[in-house]
Amino acid sequence: MFAHLIPAVGAFFAWPAPLFLVIGVLVGMLFGILPGLGGPQVLALLTPITYKMDHTSAIVMMIGAMSAIPLSGSLTAILLNLPGHAPSVASSFDGYPLTRQGRGGYAVGASAMSAILAAVIGAIVLTLILPLGERVVLAFSYPEFFMMALAGLSMVAVISQKGSIWKGMITVALGLMIAFIGSDPVTGTVRFTFGNLYLYNGIDIVPALIGLFAISQAIDMTLKGDRLVETEKIGNRLSGVWAGMKSVFQHFGAFFRGNLVGTLMGMIPGVGGSITTIIAYGQTVQFSKHPERYGTGEIGGVIAPEAANNSKDASGFIPTLLFGIPSHVEMAVLLGTLTVLGIDPGPRLVQTDPDRVLTVIYALVAGNILTAAIVLAVGGYLTRLVLVPRPVLGPIIMALSVVGAFALNGLIGDVIVALVFGVLGFIMDRFEFPKINLVIPLMVGSLMETSFHQTLLAMGWRGFFTRPISVGLLCVVLIVLLFSIRHGRSNKQMSARKVDTVSEVHNID
Amino acid sequence: MKFTTSIDTIIVDLTLLAVFIVFAAVGGTYQPMARELPLPIAIAGCILVFVLFLSDLFPRLRQVLGFVHRQGTGSSLSVSTAAPARETPGLPAREWLRLLRWICWLTAFAIGIQIIGYLAASGVFVFLVTWLEGRMHRWQALLSAIGTCAFFYIVFHLFLSVTFT
Numbered sequence: 001m002f003a004h005l006i007p008a009v010g011a012f013f014a015w016p017a018p019l020f021l022v023i024g025v026l027v028g029m030l031f032g033i034l035p036g037l038g039g040p041q042v043l044a045l046l047t048p049i050t051y052k053m054d055h056t057s058a059i060v061m062m063i064g065a066m067s068a069i070p071l072s073g074s075l076t077a078i079l080l081n082l083p084g085h086a087p088s089v090a091s092s093f094d095g096y097p098l099t100r101q102g103r104g105g106y107a108v109g110a111s112a113m114s115a116i117l118a119a120v121i122g123a124i125v126l127t128l129i130l131p132l133g134e135r136v137v138l139a140f141s142y143p144e145f146f147m148m149a150l151a152g153l154s155m156v157a158v159i160s161q162k163g164s165i166w167k168g169m170i171t172v173a174l175g176l177m178i179a180f181i182g183s184d185p186v187t188g189t190v191r192f193t194f195g196n197l198y199l200y201n202g203i204d205i206v207p208a209l210i211g212l213f214a215i216s217q218a219i220d221m222t223l224k225g226d227r228l229v230e231t232e233k234i235g236n237r238l239s240g241v242w243a244g245m246k247s248v249f250q251h252f253g254a255f256f257r258g259n260l261v262g263t264l265m266g267m268i269p270g271v272g273g274s275i276t277t278i279i280a281y282g283q284t285v286q287f288s289k290h291p292e293r294y295g296t297g298e299i300g301g302v303i304a305p306e307a308a309n310n311s312k313d314a315s316g317f318i319p320t321l322l323f324g325i326p327s328h329v330e331m332a333v334l335l336g337t338l339t340v341l342g343i344d345p346g347p348r349l350v351q352t353d354p355d356r357v358l359t360v361i362y363a364l365v366a367g368n369i370l371t372a373a374i375v376l377a378v379g380g381y382l383t384r385l386v387l388v389p390r391p392v393l394g395p396i397i398m399a400l401s402v403v404g405a406f407a408l409n410g411l412i413g414d415v416i417v418a419l420v421f422g423v424l425g426f427i428m429d430r431f432e433f434p435k436i437n438l439v440i441p442l443m444v445g446s447l448m449e450t451s452f453h454q455t456l457l458a459m460g461w462r463g464f465f466t467r468p469i470s471v472g473l474l475c476v477v478l479i480v481l482l483f484s485i486r487h488g489r490s491n492k493q494m495s496a497r498k499v500d501t502v503s504e505v506h507n508i509d
Numbered sequence: 510m511k512f513t514t515s516i517d518t519i520i521v522d523l524t525l526l527a528v529f530i531v532f533a534a535v536g537g538t539y540q541p542m543a544r545e546l547p548l549p550i551a552i553a554g555c556i557l558v559f560v561l562f563l564s565d566l567f568p569r570l571r572q573v574l575g576f577v578h579r580q581g582t583g584s585s586l587s588v589s590t591a592a593p594a595r596e597t598p599g600l601p602a603r604e605w606l607r608l609l610r611w612i613c614w615l616t617a618f619a620i621g622i623q624i625i626g627y628l629a630a631s632g633v634f635v636f637l638v639t640w641l642e643g644r645m646h647r648w649q650a651l652l653s654a655i656g657t658c659a660f661f662y663i664v665f666h667l668f669l670s671v672t673f674t
Contacts (some may be wrong), residue, residue, distance in 0.1 A: 052669045059608055166561055166577045170525065173554035177532045180547045189543035192535060219611050222642060223604060391643025392653050398638070399631045399657055406627060407665055415619045423612060430520050430600055449546050456545075484579075 002131070007152030008358035011056060012366075020057040021363060024064025025370045029063070034393070038085030039069045039330035040213035040438045045397070047206050048404035049335045054211040055341050055356065060363045066330055067367030071115045071311040072272070075379050076386060078107045078302065087273025087309050090281040094294060094301030107302050108379050109244020112372035114306035117248060118259050119368035122314025123361045125263060130357060133322045134350040143463045145323075145451035146471035149444040152269040152325040154441050154477045158484035165484050172435035178203055178438075179445020186453040198413035205336045207304070207405040207418040212435055213333070214401040215422025220429065222394035233315060238380040245376075247299050254284045254300035258307030266312030267319055269327050269440060273309055280308030305340055314364060321345050321357060325444055340408070384499075517600055522562040556623035604610055627665070632658040 012016075024046070031042035042065045050058035051187045073084030078095030091111060098107040104120055140148070153176075157168040183201030193199035248255050254477045258280040265276040285294045285306035294301045316327035326332035343356065350357055374440055375382070405418035454465040464470055536544050564574040571578070600608070614634070621630030636654035639645045645653075667674035 027669065036633070049664060049669065089578065164578050164580055166557065166579070168563065170554060170557045173550050173557060174525070174528070177547065178548050184539075184543040187540065187543050189539055191539055191543060191547065192532065194535075215615070219608065222611070222638075223607055299603070389643070389645070391645050392649070393641055395635045395638040395643065396653060396657050398615065399618070399635050399661075402615065403627050403631055403661060403665065404620070406622060406671070412619065412623055417621065419612075419615050419619065422615070426608065431518065451544060462621075481661065 002127075004354040004358055005127075008355045009336050009362065011355055012359055012362045014056065017056045017060045017359075019371075020061035021366055021370065022051070023066040024061035024286050025068045025367055027373065028065030028367075029067030029072040029371060029382065030385060032069040033076055033382060033386065034086045035076070035082055035084055035386065037217060037397075038073065039066055040209070041217055041397070042066075042069065042287065043330060043333040043337065044190070044206075044210045044213045045400055045404055046211070046496050047333065047340060048339055048407045051142055051340045051408060055343065056359055058337070058341055059356070059359050063360055064367040064370070066313065066334065067119065067310075067364050068371040069330075070306070070313070071112060071368070071371045072109050072304075072382070074306060074309070075108060075375055076383055078111060079104050079380070079383050080386065082386060085273075085276045087305075089274065090277035090305035091302055091309075093281060093305075094296070094298050097295070097297035098299070098302070101297050101360070103240060103297070105238035105240040105380075106244040106247070107299065108238055108375060109241030110247045110299050110302050111244075111306045112241070112326055113248040114255055114258070114303045115247040115310045115368050115444045116198050116372050117150065117255065118262065118310035121259055122263065122311045122363045126314050126317055126361055126364075128162040129318055130321065130350050135316060137322050137346075142458060143467055143468070143470040144453040144473065145471070146448055146455055147464070147470045147477070149325065149448040149451070151473050152319070152323075152444060153441060153448075154480045155269050156437050158480050164386070167433050168437050171433045171435075172441050175438040175441030176445050176448075178208075180449065185446060185450045186457075198411065202446075203417060203442070204408070204414055206340055206408055207414040208334050208421045208442060209439065210401050210405050211418040211421025211423075211429075212425040212439065213329070214397055215418060216425030218394045218397040218427060218443060219402065219422060219426045221390045221397070224390060227423050231351070238376070248303055251300045251303050254304045255307045257283050257287060258304030259311045261304075262308030262311030263315040265308070266315035266327060269325055270318060273312060273328065276308045276312050277305035280304045284418055310368060314361075317360060317364075321360070322459075324447060326440055329436050329439060332436070332443055335443055357490050377501045416501035510515070517605070518565050522558060522565055526555065526562055529558055569630045610642075614642070628658055628661060631661055 008144035010030040010149055027046065028039075028042055032037075043062060046062060046065055050062065053061070069085060070087065074091040075084065077083040077092035079099050081092050081096040081099075083089045083092055095104075095107040095111070098104060153172050157172045158165055177192075179202070181199055183190055183200060190200055261280040261283055265279065271413045281294075281301060281304055284300050285291045288294065288298075288300060290298070312328070313330070316331050319325045319327050320331040320335060322345075324335065325381070335345060343349070343353070400423070401418060402415055405414045406412070408414055425435055427433075428438070430492050459466075464474070525531045529551055533548065533555055536542075536548040536551050539547075554603055560574060561577055564570050564577045614637075618630060618634045621633060624630075625633075635657045636650050637651050640650035641652070
């Protein structure tokens with residue numbers, strides 16, 4: 001892959017890819033700034049648009065949009081105390097107090113510099129790890145892939161950011177059952193279609209994702225009504241950004257810790273951005289010489305979560321590209337896009353198509369730099385976007401979702417799938433069933449079943465228990481499940497525990 | 510703490526239980542290799558949902574079935590559970606009705622796409638929904654409908670050359 005580092009730059013800058021990078025970043029910023037919308041929504045809505053584009057432009061646009069989300073979400077978190085997307089919450093703990101002190105530009109500058117540095121370091125780590133990871137993955141056979149998928153699913157079920165572990169497991173089971181709809185990959189038996197021809201090839205993942213993330217969110221927005229924010233005192237020019245950018249180097253410890261937390265957590269399926277940024281913030285407070293300053297406008301409290309939020313995206317590509325197991329929701333949608341484009345993520349991708357992998361890495365860095373540049377230049381004015389009324393935005397997103405689902409194959413069946421999953425997503429949100437637990441099984445269900453059958457056919461049941469990597473992964477599954485039994489928090493504990501998490505200290509509700 | 514469960518939580522549990530029972534019953538009819546994974550997972554799903562249903566239906570069982578409501582490792586850190594543990598509130602009846610109305614709108618939109626084409630259907634949908642549901646001014650609704658149609662025309666027709674069959 002290293003031999004392709006320079007030639008891939010030429011491919012990355014070949015027209016019209018740079019144009020699509022700009023489009024992706026702008027659209028991503030819009031969705032990042034608007035509260036309630038975020039990475040999964042923008043990626044789900046962009047996916048139908050990419051399927052007729054050339055691969056480089058499509059990938060660049062999607063990654064551009066994805067990389068713009070964290071920083072633009074933090075912009076409103078810092079300036080308005082209104083996080084554009086959930087992981088940006090941690091940035092508001094100290095970012096907003098800084099704004100109230102008249103140092104909003106300083107905080108935004110620090111946030112932008114953290115994003116750029118985290119993206120660059122993340123890209124370097126990714127470039128170094130992928131070829132090494134590829135060698136490891138090439139030692140994998142059917143049982144290891146099955147166990148890998150099982151380990152991913154058990155982590156997703158146990159980590160459950162929303163609701164109980166029990167509901168997390170129910171959702172994983174439901175996701176797997178939906179993934180089994182259609183022809184069995186080995187015997188060809190048609191399952192759970194109830195005679196419907198559309199379902200013979202299974203549920204198409206892209207309309208399902210459009211429904212789960214875009215339509216459900218649009219329904220939620222329209223039910224809530226009114227404006228996204230009722231303040232008119234926004235849209236000022238930022239000052240002090242340069243000093244903020246320099247502050248990252250003066251507080252490099254906070255940046256380093258945030259970056260490390262983001263890189264490590266980003267690789268674990270199901271962890272997601274919210275937990276990552278809050279852990280990064282908590283770690284920074286814990287290691288600080290002046291923890292009492294946090295929450296009152298300490299710049300380290302902006303730098304660490306920003307570093308974590310941006311570095312998790314780079315490391316999230318490791319399981320996604322190597323195993324085809326998405327690490328978080330955005331990666332799941334991105335995986336769906338790659339499937340639409342005919343790109344099959346997996347161990348051989350780095351070997352057979354290094355240019356494509358490098359395009360992803362370059363787009364991640366370029367997207368972050370471009371977003372930071374726009375935020376630093378006109379960030380203050382961009383916050384006016386939150387004044388867009390929900391009753392206008394909701395129907396447009398719904399129309400785009402439905403037409404996007406229809407545009408994929410011109411099938412009304414895709415529209416119905418999107419609508420069904422839209423309602424399902426809305427109900428899941430309201431009844432605290434985690435959506436990520438439905439998406440990841442949908443993605444890995446086929447891989448899991450195929451590798452399960454191939455193991456049985458080639459090696460029998462012994463195949464799972466006689467190979468060292470497979471046994472190691474099985475141990476991971478057991479440890480994760482045992483850990484969940486021991487450490488899951490009961491309702492009693494949850495209600496009785498004292499105010500001890502960072503989020504409670506800052507009165508988030 | 511006194512536990513109460515809303516009726517819609519029970520309905521959601523029952524619906525999920527019915528879905529898993531159907532999956533299990535239908536899955537059992539396939540040849541052994543085709544049901545090797547789906548059947549055990551469907552049965553496991555039935556058991557998981559049934560236990561959840563019992564614990565929601567009989568709040569007194571909460572002491573015995575405490576494991577059902579253990580929060581995920583992530584939720585102890587995430588914002589959503591920052592508040593003390595409580596019951597899933599479910600949806601008020603008015604919100605269920607509004608959801609139903611939205612399902613009707615979206616179904617009508619899907620039918621509209623089939624009958625009058627995606628461009629006209631999108632315009633009509635955005636106009637009517639923004640005007641009637643969003644209670645925006647008619648001119649604002651019209652403007653957003655025209656904008657949406659123009660955007661769709663440029664993206665799907667001129668740029669992507671999508672042919673909707």
